[in-house]
Amino acid sequence: MAGEVLVDTNVLVYAYDRAEPGKQGRAIDTLRRLVATGRGRLSAQVLGEFFQVVTRKIQARLSLADAYGQMATLTRAWPVLPITPLIVLEAARGVRDHRLAYWDAQVWATARLNQIPLVLSEDFKDGRVLDGVQFLDPFARAFDPATIGEL
Numbered sequence: 001m002a003g004e005v006l007v008d009t010n011v012l013v014y015a016y017d018r019a020e021p022g023k024q025g026r027a028i029d030t031l032r033r034l035v036a037t038g039r040g041r042l043s044a045q046v047l048g049e050f051f052q053v054v055t056r057k058i059q060a061r062l063s064l065a066d067a068y069g070q071m072a073t074l075t076r077a078w079p080v081l082p083i084t085p086l087i088v089l090e091a092a093r094g095v096r097d098h099r100l101a102y103w104d105a106q107v108w109a110t111a112r113l114n115q116i117p118l119v120l121s122e123d124f125k126d127g128r129v130l131d132g133v134q135f136l137d138p139f140a141r142a143f144d145p146a147t148i149g150e151l
Contacts, residue, residue: 008121009049019059033148
């Protein structure tokens with residue numbers, strides 16, 4: 001399954017969270033491989049959530065200036081997908097039909113409507129497929145960041 005890969009907020013956050021060194025290393029390796037292959041995508045939602053979490057919720061918080069700088073770097077390195085009214089409607093359908101939490105449904109809807117076949121996130125059941133979008137947990141033991149170009 002070659003194609004683009006949408007990265008969820010938790011993967012970005014772990015790259016900056018020193019309290020979880022195992023996950024931090026895995027996140028950094030995964031993100032680097034996605035940049036190298038040019039397949040990684042972010043959404044505007046993910047960028048906003050990233051800013052919120054790294055400035056308020058992780059143990060070693062980033063300063064507002066550092067978080068802003070990291071967001072600016074991410075927007076230069078990654079294609080960023082907008083949140084549109086159709087994505088919001090599709091997310092509501094994901095809540096209704098698939099019983100997803102709304103913000104998870106919006107990640108799914110962004111991938112689905114942008115024809116992105118794969119989402120990397122620890123927030124969904126590893127391997128689950130919903131309407132053509134597969135979810136893989138990059139922190140699962142079976143996940144190998146070295147295979148990111150082959151997924």
